[in-house]
Amino acid sequence: MKKNDYLYLDHAASTPMREVAFEAYKRTESEAFANSAGGHELSRRAKNILEESRDKIANHFGAAPKEITFTSGGTEADNWIIKMPFINNQNKNAELVTSAIEHEAVLGSAEWVESLGYKVHFIGCDNAGVIKIEDIINQVNSNTEIVSIMMANNETGVIQPIKEISQNLKKIDQNLIFHSDVVQAVATTKIDFHELGIQSAAISGHKIGGPKGVGIMFLSSEVKIPSFLHGGKQELERRAGTVNVSGVASLSAALEEQQTHMELQNKKILKEREDFEQIIKNNLDVSVVGEVVDRLDHISNIQFKGIHSETLMVALDLQGMGVSRGSACASGAQKPSHVLQAMNVSDDLINSHLRFSFGWSTQKGDGTKAANIVLTSVRGMQ
Amino acid sequence: MRVLVAMSGGVDSSVVAGLLKSQGHEVIGVTMKLWEGPNGEMPETGCCTASDSEDARKVAAKLDIPYYVLDYTESFSDKVVDNFIDMYAQGLTPNPCVECNRSVKFDHFLKQAKKLNCDRVATGHYAKILVNNSNYELHKADYLEKDQSYVLHMLSSETLEHVIFPLGTISKPEVRQIAAELGLKTAFKKDSQDICFVGKKNYRDFVDKRIDISTSGEIINSSGEIMGNHEGVHEFTVGQRKGIPGGQGSPKYVTKIDVQNKKVYVGNKNELLTSSFYLEEVSFVNDIQTENLSIQTRYNSDDLPCSIEVVDGSQIKVLLNEPTFGVAPGQFGVLYSGTKLVGGGRITTKLNEKLSV
Numbered sequence: 034m035k036k037n038d039y040l041y042l043d044h045a046a047s048t049p050m051r052e053v054a055f056e057a058y059k060r061t062e063s064e065a066f067a068n069s070a071g072g073h074e075l076s077r078r079a080k081n082i083l084e085e086s087r088d089k090i091a092n093h094f095g096a097a098p099k100e101i102t103f104t105s106g107g108t109e110a111d112n113w114i115i116k117m118p119f120i121n122n123q124n125k126n127a128e129l130v131t132s133a134i135e136h137e138a139v140l141g142s143a144e145w146v147e148s149l150g151y152k153v154h155f156i157g158c159d160n161a162g163v164i165k166i167e168d169i170i171n172q173v174n175s176n177t178e179i180v181s182i183m184m185a186n187n188e189t190g191v192i193q194p195i196k197e198i199s200q201n202l203k204k205i206d207q208n209l210i211f212h213s214d215v216v217q218a219v220a221t222t223k224i225d226f227h228e229l230g231i232q233s234a235a236i237s238g239h240k241i242g243g244p245k246g247v248g249i250m251f252l253s254s255e256v257k258i259p260s261f262l263h264g265g266k267q268e269l270e271r272r273a274g275t276v277n278v279s280g281v282a283s284l285s286a287a288l289e290e291q292q293t294h295m296e297l298q299n300k301k302i303l304k305e306r307e308d309f310e311q312i313i314k315n316n317l318d319v320s321v322v323g324e325v326v327d328r329l330d331h332i333s334n335i336q337f338k339g340i341h342s343e344t345l346m347v348a349l350d351l352q353g354m355g356v357s358r359g360s361a362c363a364s365g366a367q368k369p370s371h372v373l374q375a376m377n378v379s380d381d382l383i384n385s386h387l388r389f390s391f392g393w394s395t396q397k398g399d400g401t402k403a404a405n406i407v408l409t410s411v412r413g414m415q
Numbered sequence: 416m417r418v419l420v421a422m423s424g425g426v427d428s429s430v431v432a433g434l435l436k437s438q439g440h441e442v443i444g445v446t447m448k449l450w451e452g453p454n455g456e457m458p459e460t461g462c463c464t465a466s467d468s469e470d471a472r473k474v475a476a477k478l479d480i481p482y483y484v485l486d487y488t489e490s491f492s493d494k495v496v497d498n499f500i501d502m503y504a505q506g507l508t509p510n511p512c513v514e515c516n517r518s519v520k521f522d523h524f525l526k527q528a529k530k531l532n533c534d535r536v537a538t539g540h541y542a543k544i545l546v547n548n549s550n551y552e553l554h555k556a557d558y559l560e561k562d563q564s565y566v567l568h569m570l571s572s573e574t575l576e577h578v579i580f581p582l583g584t585i586s587k588p589e590v591r592q593i594a595a596e597l598g599l600k601t602a603f604k605k606d607s608q609d610i611c612f613v614g615k616k617n618y619r620d621f622v623d624k625r626i627d628i629s630t631s632g633e634i635i636n637s638s639g640e641i642m643g644n645h646e647g648v649h650e651f652t653v654g655q656r657k658g659i660p661g662g663q664g665s666p667k668y669v670t671k672i673d674v675q676n677k678k679v680y681v682g683n684k685n686e687l688l689t690s691s692f693y694l695e696e697v698s699f700v701n702d703i704q705t706e707n708l709s710i711q712t713r714y715n716s717d718d719l720p721c722s723i724e725v726v727d728g729s730q731i732k733v734l735l736n737e738p739t740f741g742v743a744p745g746q747f748g749v750l751y752s753g754t755k756l757v758g759g760g761r762i763t764t765k766l767n768e769k770l771s772v
Contacts, residue, residue, distance in 0.1 A: 344530050347483050351443065351531065368486075414530040 040354040042403055044240075044392025045187055045217060045332055050287070051242035051393065057286035058244060061279040069278050070267055079278045086278075086285035093292050094234075095225035096251055102268050103281050106248035107216040108138040110235035111181075113250060113261040114212045115142035118178045119151055120259060128152045130172045131181040132164050133375040134188075138235070139181055139214055140371070152176075161326045162191035162376050170201050179210040184218035184229075188372045188388055190332025191323040192218070199230030210256055216240055216248075220392065221299050221330045223292070232256045238280065242393050243287035247280035291393065302391045303330045305400030309389065310335075312404035317411055322376075322386070333389040336378070340411060342387045348410040349387075354403060357388050417441040418579065419528040420537045421520060422474065422482070424467030427539030427582060429474040429601040430590045434581045435537060436478050437597075443533065444475040444482040447524060449491040449515070450612040474599050485527070487519055494518035496612055503622045503649035504630065506672030506679075507745025510714070511610055512566045521567075521574055528577075535579050542567050543583030543754075544575050550701045551575035553756040558586040565714045568749040568759035572701050622649050632677025634659070637670070637686060648672050651679050654687055654741040690738035694748045694760030695730050704750075704757045710735070711749045712742045712762065718751060731760065 041049070061082055067075035069083050084098070091098040104110045119127060131143045133155045147153040154172040158164045164182060173180065180202060185192045199211050212233040215224055220240050233256065236249040252258070252271075264273030291298070310321055310333055322334035337345060342358050349356055358370075369383045378386075389403065418435050422428045422444045436442045446468045468484050475482030495514045502509035520538065528536045541556035542564040551572040556562040570578070582590060594602035613621045630647040645651065650658065655669045659681050668687055671680040703725070709718035710733055720736040733748060742748075742762060749759035 341530075343485055344527055347443075347485070348531055350483075351481060413532050 038353055040399060040403055040406065041394065042389045042391060042399070043355045043357050044220070044395070045190075045388060045390035046357055047239045047245065048220075048242050048392045049394050050239075050244060050283075051290055053290050054243050054283040054287040058279045058283035061282040065278065069276050070265060082282050083276055083278045086281045089285050090249065090288060093288055094251065095227050097254060099269060100226075100251055100254055102250040102252060102271050103276060104235075104248045104250045104272065105246055105277075106239075107136075107214065107235040107237035108248075109261070110233075110248055110250035111136070111138040111212075111214055112142045114210070114233045114235070114252070114258065115139060115179065115181055116145060117258045117261060118210065119146050119149060122151075122178070124176060124178075125150070126152070126176045127178045128154065128172075128174070128176045129179055129181070130154045130156065130169060130177055132156045132158065132169075132183070132193075134158050134162065134164070134186055134372045135181065135183050136187055136214055136216065139183065143181070156182075158375050160377055162186060162189045162323050162372070163326050164193050166194060166198055166201055169198055170205065173202065173205055173209070175206070177206065177209050179212055181212040181214070184213045184215040184224070184234075185222070185329045186372060187217040188332075188370055189322045189334045189376075190217070190329035190390075192222075192327040192329060195229050195231065203230065210258075217332075218329065221295070221302065223295060226251050226253070238284040238287065241284075241287055241291045243284035244280050247277050247284050249284075298393055299330045301397070302395055305391055305395055305397070306330065306333050306389075307400070309333060309400035309404045312401065313407060316408055322373075331391045333391075335387055335389065336382055337385050337387065337411060338382070340385055340414060342385050344414060345407075345410060346387060348414060349406060352406050352410060354406050357390075358386070416534040417443065417532060418535045418537050419443050419445055419524070419531060419533040421524060421539075422446050422471040423539070424470035424474075424601065425539065425607065426594050426599070426601040426604050427541075427590060429471070429539075429599045430585075430593050430597070431537050431539045431581045432474065432478055432480060433593065433597045433599060435579070436480060442478070442480045443531070444471060444478075444480050445524075446471045446482075446484045447487040447491075447519065448484050449487050449519070450496070451488050470601050470604065474601055477597070477599060487523060490519050490523045491515065491612075499612075500622055500625045502745050503619075504626050504674075505745075506648040506651065506674040508652040508743040509745055510566070510747055511612075512714075513569065513747055516566055517569045521570055521578070525574070525577060535577055537579040537581060539582055540567060540580050541582050542580045544578065544580055553700050554583070555751070555754040555756070556580075556582065557584045558582075561587050562715065564751075564756045565711055565747070565749045565759075568700075568747065568756055569698050570700065571698065575700070619650055623647070630674070630677050632679070634679045634681060636667070637680070637682040642681065645679050648674050648677055648679060652745075653743045684740065687740045687742075688738040689735070689740075689742045691732060691734045692742055692748070693726070693730055693732050693763045695763045697729055697731050697758060697760030699758035700756055704752055707752050708757065709751050711751070712739070713746055716741075721750075723750070729760075730763075 065078040065082050067079050069079040087098045087101050091101045129146050143153050156164055156168045182193055184195050195213055202211050210232045213231045214235045216235055216237045219236055226234055232253040234251040238247040239245040260271055262273045267276050313319055318338040320336045346358055373383050418440045420432045420442055432442050432444050472482055495511050498514050499509045499511045525536055540563045541561040543554040543556055545552045545554055553564055555564050591602055634642045634645050636642050651669045653669050656666055659667045665683050667681040668684055670682040670686045708721055710721045719739055722734050724732040726732055744762050746762050747759050748762050750757040
C-alpha cells in the first residue's frame with residue numbers, strides 16, 4: 034500500500050497542514066526569520082508579520098488583538114489559565130470548577146491545583162455526554178476562582194451549552210474567570226469569544242490545518258493573570274520566549290482559509306459522516322455517541338457491540354485506515370476513556386468504541402470507503 | 416503468510432521478526448503490555464519495560480513492519496499474577512512463564528491474531544515444531560542450552576499448527592549474529608532473567624504486599640519437634656535451605672508445607688529424595704505415550720528416565736527410575752521421549768503423602 038492511499042480519519046488528533054500554511058511558514062522563515070523583538074530591519078519585518086497575524090486572528094474570533102497571546106499550543110494555554118490563579122493565592126479556600134470530561138490538558142492542570150490543597154469540583158455529564166448547567170452553578174460560590182468547561186468534547190464531539198453557562202455564571206459572580214478549551218470545537222465552529230461570554234480560551238494550530246507547536250491563548254482584557262513563562266518581555270510581557278513568528282503566520286494563513294470556507298467545508302464533512310454512519314448503522318450492531326444531542330460535524334464516536342476496539346483499530350490500520358480510540362499513552366497502549374466512563378458506559382462496552390474524525394482534507398467518497406473498510410474488518414473479526 | 420510476531424524488545428523476538436520478513440512473509444509486530452505502573456505506564460524494571468517496547472518499536476521501524484503495543488494487562492493480571500500469588504499462599508512453587516504461555520501468549524494473543532486474519536503467530540521461544548503424519552509435534556530446540564520447550568508443554572497439536580518458532584534450529588550466538596547483520600539495535604542486548612512483573616525486587620516482598628491474611632506458624636522437624644516460628648508459608652518452597660533456623664549437624668531443608676495448619680516441615684536432604692509423584696491437569700501434545708519416557712521437574716533441569724501410570728483423564732503417576740532431589744509441588748513435570756515433548760502437568764501436593772524414599 035502506498036502511503037498516500039492511506040485513509041486518514043483522525044483529524045481530531047491532528048490535521049495535515051494546508052498548502053497556504055506551508056507557504057506562509059516558508060515565506061516567513063526565509064524573508065522574516067529574525068527575532069521579532071530586535072531593533073533592525075529584519076526584526077521589524079518579523080514583528081510586522083506577527084502583529085498582522087494577531088490582528089487577523091483576533092478579528093476571526095471577535096477579540097481585540099491585545100487579547101490574543103501566542104503559545105506553544107492548547108495544552109500550554111490550558112495550563113496557564115488554570116494553574117496561575119492559584120499561585121500565591123491568598124485565599125486558601127479558592128476553588129476550581131471543571132468537568133470530568135475535559136481534555137487531559139485541563140484535567141491534569143486541575144489535578145495539580147488539587148494537589149496544592151485547593152478544592153476542585155469535577156462535574157459529571159449525562160449519558161449523552163452533556164454537562165448540566167445547574168450542576169456547574171451548584172458548585173460555584175464566592176470562593177470560585179475559575180470555571181473551565183470545554184466547548185465540545187474531543188472524543189465524542191458533543192457540544193456543551195457554553196453561552197448559557199456563561200450567562201448563568203455572570204448572574205452569580207462578575208469576577209470569576211470562565212475558561213473554555215475550544216481546541217476541538219474550532220475545527221468546525223465559528224466562534225466569537227465575547228459573544229460566548231468567556232474570559233479565556235485555548236486554541237491549537239494543528240487542529241485546523243496549521244502547524245504543531247503553536248497555539249492561541251485568548252484572555253479577555255478584563256482579566257489579569259500572572260505569566261506562566263518568565264524571561265524576555267515578549268507578547269505584551271505576558272509570555273517570555275522568542276515568538277514563533279513563522280508558526281503564527283502559518284496558523285493565521287490556515288485559519289484564514291478555514292474561516293472563509295467553513296460553511297462549505299462543514300457541509301462536505303457532514304455529508305461524508307452521514308454516509309459513513311448510515312452504512313455502519315445499517316449493517317452492524319452499533320450505536321453512535323451523541324447522536325441525539327448537538328455534536329461537532331467532524332466527529333463520529335461509535336460503539337461496536339461485542340468488538341474489542343483495540344483489535345479493530347489494528348485491523349483498520351492494516352487495511353490502510355487510521356482512526357483512534359481514547360487518549361494514547363507514551364508507549365502506544367491505550368486506557369479506557371475517562372469521557373466514556375463519565376458517560377456511564379458499562380465496563381463491557383467501554384473498550385468497544387472508536388473515534389472516526391473527518392477534516393478539511395477529507396475527500397468526497399471517504400465516508401463510504403471508510404464504512405466499507407470497517408464492515409470488512411468487523412466481519413473478519415467475528 | 417501473514418504472521419503476528421510477539422516482540423518483547425529482546426534480541427530473540429527481534430530476530431524472529433527479521434527472519435520471517437526476509438523469508439517474504441507479511442510480518443506484524445506486537446508488544447504485549449502485560450503489566451503496568453499505577454498510572455498505566457509501562458514498568459521501569461524487569462522485562463517488558465517502557466524501554467523494551469521502545470527497542471521493539473525501533474526494530475520494527477528498521478524492518479519496516481507495522482508495530483503495535485497492545486494491552487494485555489487484564490488477562491495477565493487475572494491469569495498469571497493472581498495465580499502466582501495464590502500459589503505461594505498455598506505453599507506451592509509457581510511457574511508464571513508457563514501460566515503466561517498458557518493463558519496469554521497462546522490463548523488471548525492467538526485469538527487476536529485470528530481476528531486480524533493472521534495465518535500464524537511467532538515467538539522467540541527456543542523450541543521446534545515438526546510435522547509427523549499431519550500431527551504437529553513439539554521438540555526441544557537444537558540449541559539445548561536455551562531450550563524452552565518445557566514452558567510450552569501445554570500446547571496441543573491443534574495449537575502448534577498455528578505457531579512458528581523460528582529459533583528452534585538456531586543457536587543463541589547465531590541469533591546475535593543475525594541481529595547484527597540485520598542492523599538491529601537489540602543484537603547485543605543482555606538477556607532478561609527476572610520474573611517480568613517482579614523485576615529486580617525480591618518476589619517474596621511482591622507476594623507479601625499482596626497477601627492480606629497472615630500465614631505465619633510453626634517450623635517442625637522430622638521428629639515432630641517445634642524448631643521455631645515463621646512469618647508465612649509463602650516464604651517457603653519445598654527444597655529450600657535458606658531461612659531455616661540453624662541446628663546442630665547437617666543442613667536442614669523444607670520437606671513439606673502444610674498450608675491449612677500453617678506448618679513448615681524441615682528435614683535432612685535425603686528426606687527430599689523422591690522416586691514417585693503425581694501430575695495433575697495433565698495435557699498431551701498428541702496421543703498419550705507411555706514408553707521411552709523421561710521427565711524434567713524444573714525448567715531446564717536434567718531429563719530423568721521414568722515411567723507413568725494413568726490415574727484418570729487428568730492425573731498421572733510418575734515413577735522415576737532413580738530417586739531425585741528437589742521435586743517441588745506447583746512446578747511442572749514435563750515428559751519427553753528423546754527430543755519430542757510428550758506432555759506435562761503440575762506436580763501435586765499429594766507428593767508429600769506419597770513421598771517414598
